[in-house]
Amino acid sequence: MNLTIDGKAVRVRKMDKNLLEVASRVRVVIPCACYRSDRAKGCCRACVVVVNGRRRYACVTAPAEGMKVTVTRADLKALRRQRLAEYRQKKGSARRCCC
Numbered sequence: 001m002n003l004t005i006d007g008k009a010v011r012v013r014k015m016d017k018n019l020l021e022v023a024s025r026v027r028v029v030i031p032c033a034c035y036r037s038d039r040a041k042g043c044c045r046a047c048v049v050v051v052n053g054r055r056r057y058a059c060v061t062a063p064a065e066g067m068k069v070t071v072t073r074a075d076l077k078a079l080r081r082q083r084l085a086e087y088r089q090k091k092g093s094a095r096r097c098c099c
Ligand code: FES
Pocket: 031, 032, 033, 034, 035, 041, 042, 043, 044, 045, 046, 047, 057, 058, 059, 060
């Protein structure tokens, strides 16, 4: 199975469960606050990417043949920064998941 990340062709391995793992393997950094924690997956919304023109969360999106994934874009970077700040604020104050 193949897809592209920021225009670069990437071959998906069977062990890649989601886009976050695919990107990580090819050294594309996508911020993620909840994925490697004990909190619910898909909670921080910081791993937002664009897949075939629509916003998706990389940690809960399974790779599929022909996907066109955009990670590096100014608006996505700003959105991730905002969501990470919100997540940290909620995490610190409420001690609960934000979703
Ligand atoms: S890592 Fe938190 S929503 Fe994806």
